[in-house]
Amino acid sequence: MTITLPAGLTAETRTLSGWGRTNPVSAQVVQPSSVEQLQELIRGAPPRSLIARGLGRSYGDAAQLKDGTVIELPAFDRIELDPASGTLTAGAGVSLDQILRVIVPAGFFLPVTPGTRKVTVGGAIAADVHGKNHHVDGSFGNHVQRLLLVDGTGTLRELTPSGRGSFDEAEFFWATVGGMGLTGVIVEATFSLIPITSSLISVDTTRYRDLESLMAAMVEADSRYRYSVAWVDSLDPKGRGVLTCGDHAPAEALPPNLQADPLHYDPKALASAPPFLPGGLLNKLTVRAFNEAWYRKAPKHRVGELQAIAPFFHPLDGVQDWNRIYGPAGFLQYQFAVPNEAAHLVPRTLEALRQVGAPSFLTVLKRFGPSNPAPLSFPIPGWTLAADVPAAVPGLLEVLDQLDGEVSAAGGRLYLAKDSRQSSGMSGDSYTRIADFVNIAERLDPNFILKSDLQTRCLHFARAPSVAS
Ligand SMILES: Cc1cc2nc3c(=O)[nH]c(=O)nc-3n(C[C@H](O)[C@H](O)[C@H](O)COP(=O)(O)OP(=O)(O)OC[C@H]3O[C@@H](n4cnc5c(N)ncnc54)[C@H](O)[C@@H]3O)c2cc1C
Structure with missing residues (x-):
């Protein structure tokens, strides 16, 4: 699609995809240098031609537009x-x-x-x-x-x-x-x-032999910790896992050797930590070995360990381009949120992924509190499970379609920022305030200038189909 660029703005044709690398497309990328240049670009653009992009960390097709123009904002750096x-x-x-x-x-x-x-x-x-x-x-x-x-x-x-x-x-x-x-x-x-008064997190870690006791401990942790997350061994039929909970450590609680510089922050040094990922080819065997080692490495129960921000919050950031270990076919993340009453969908999903032979070393379970007023916001009170799986596993998509129906029927939904495959039927059924969103978005963008591949795939009714492009 041709677009008239404002004076001084150049475009570069690039292949873009999300973090999961499943659906690369060609698009022209522009980097406006000012609000005025961005305004001029948008005013001169034809319908369905533009979408913004950050660092492309959404897994699927949210920040790309096939044959369209993608706007990056490195100049907006205040x-x-x-x-x-x-x-x-x-x-x-x-x-x-x-x-x-x-x-x-x-x-x-x-x-x-x-x-x-x-x-x-x-x-x-x-x-x-x-x-x-x-x-x-x-x-x-x-x-x-x-x-x-x-x-x-x-x-x-x-x-x-x-x-x-x-x-x-x-x-x-x-x-x-x-x-x-x-x-x-x-x-x-x-x-x-x-x-905060220190850059360290006081972390309590506990291993659980099965999913039931892990989930019970997570509910209990809700009122005791600001941060909590569980890693689940997706290949273990019992669903064993490791629960990590933490809070910002006050400076006065640090040992004397750390008191001199309690707000020290150096993510690079800290994140170049031990090799975190299963090495070599990613398959059921390597993932099984990794999961075993990861579970055993965790302490049975440890209280008050001081961890730096990078390893606690961003452990994967220390490994460059880790998304490439899945090979050219890429990977997808299945992340749903379901209400507390539908907690059974956590073991049900893990079991379904095991049956289809989908190896996941990164399976994460978290608790969600109340939603906010945003009509397309993902979190709802209850549980969220996220599992990274190679995209090429035979039968995977059929199983996920089946799970979608169960998640939606239970009042749950999939995270748009992680999604690369859900249908518009699924998003329409599960994001119950989508009509409100459409109504508001059409007032902000009456000529339908903004569009992404995600929208074409699963929010396409969010733009009147009769509008000529
Ligand atoms: C390893 C990893 C871990 C993650 N963990 C989590 C997690 O714990 N919780 C969580 O919520 N997410 C998580 N994510 C997902 C990630 O936080 C989101 O996808 C986030 O939106 C990515 O930001 P980005 O700048 O890369 O945006 P992109 O992926 O480039 O874009 C995401 C969306 O934002 C829109 N957008 C970007 N910039 C603008 C702008 N300036 N104006 C308007 N729209 C814009 C794009 O159009 C697109 O729809 C994780 C991703 C990875 C790779």
């Missing part, structure tokens, strides 16, 4: 910490990695961080990302106080969660949170931070 109010204002192209290097030594932490710090502020808001503290702190959008959005008409809007009394503005804000880039391009945001 980072301004206001220690008095404990807030940060950051450009949408800034990564959480860059932010941590500024805020941790100054005594602050991110309100929410996903399992990788290599995501942008724009991507964190557009996917409304969650961390290990959802049961306490909610998702990223809960902490955003203000954002700047260039909408689908090229209008620059300053949006706040309350809308400062304007119902429309509040709706625009919440549709942009979790809106997967379909309401416009976020250029900047201000969000609150967590004050």
Whole structure:
């Protein structure tokens, strides 16, 4: 699709895919240098031609548009910490990695961080990302106080969660949170931070021999810890696992040798830790060996271990391009959220993946607290299970289709930022406020300029099909 570029803006044709590398497409990539240039680009663009992209850490096709134009925002790189109010204002192209290097030594932490710090502020808001503290702190959008959005008409809007009394503005804000880039391009945001007195986390680790006792311990941990996450041995029929819980350690609790520099932060040195991944070819045997070693390596029960931020929150970031171990066919992540009443879908899913022979070394279980007002936000109170599996496993897609129906019937849904395969039937059934989202997004982008491959695949009814492209 041809697009007229504003003066001074050049495009580069690139092959783009998500982190799972399952669906590479060709697109032209542009990097506007100012809000004005971005506005001009959007105003001159034909329908269904543009989508924003951060660092491409969503697993599927959310940040790509086949034969379209993809907007990256490295020039939107402002980072301004206001220690008095404990807030940060950051450009949408800034990564959480860059932010941590500024805020941790100054005594602050991110309100929410996903399992990788290599995501942008724009991507964190557009996917409304969650961390290990959802049961306490909610998702990223809960902490955003203000954002700047260039909408689908090229209008620059300053949006706040309350809308400062304007119902429309509040709706625009919440549709942009979790809106997967379909309401416009976020250029900047201000969000609150967590004050900390040390950069260390006090971590309690416990092994459980079966899924039932692991899940019971997780429910109990909800009220005791700010952070909690469980790794599950997906190949073990009993579903044994390791529960890791933690809280920011106060400086006064550190041993004397760490008291001199309690806010020390050096993710590179800390994250080049032991080889974390199963080596060589990834198959059932190597994954079984890895899972066995990973389970045995964990202590049966250890309390108060001090861990640095990088290994606790972002263990995989220390390994460059780990997504390539799945080979050219790539991999996908199946992540669902289900209400507490549907907890049985956790063992049911693990069993189904075992039966089809899908080896997963990265199977993670977390608790979710209350949802926020964003109509497309993923978390709902209850459980979320995420399993990485090679895309080429025979019979996998059929099993996942079957599981989709069960998840949706139980009131659950799949995470759009991780998804690469769900149908529009599934997303339509499970994201029950999708009609609200469509209505709001169409007011922000009446000419349907914004579009992604994810939208074509599973949110296509979110754009009136009768509009000519
Ligand atoms: C190892 C790993 C661990 C992860 N762990 C978690 C986790 O624990 N919790 C969690 O919630 N997620 C997790 N994720 C997913 C990741 O946090 C999200 O996919 C996030 O959106 C990626 O950010 P990004 O900057 O790479 O955005 P991209 O993947 O490039 O884009 C994601 C979406 O955001 C939109 N977008 C990007 N920038 C803008 C902008 N400026 N304006 C408007 N829309 C924009 C895109 O259009 C797209 O729809 C993980 C991913 C990986 C690879």
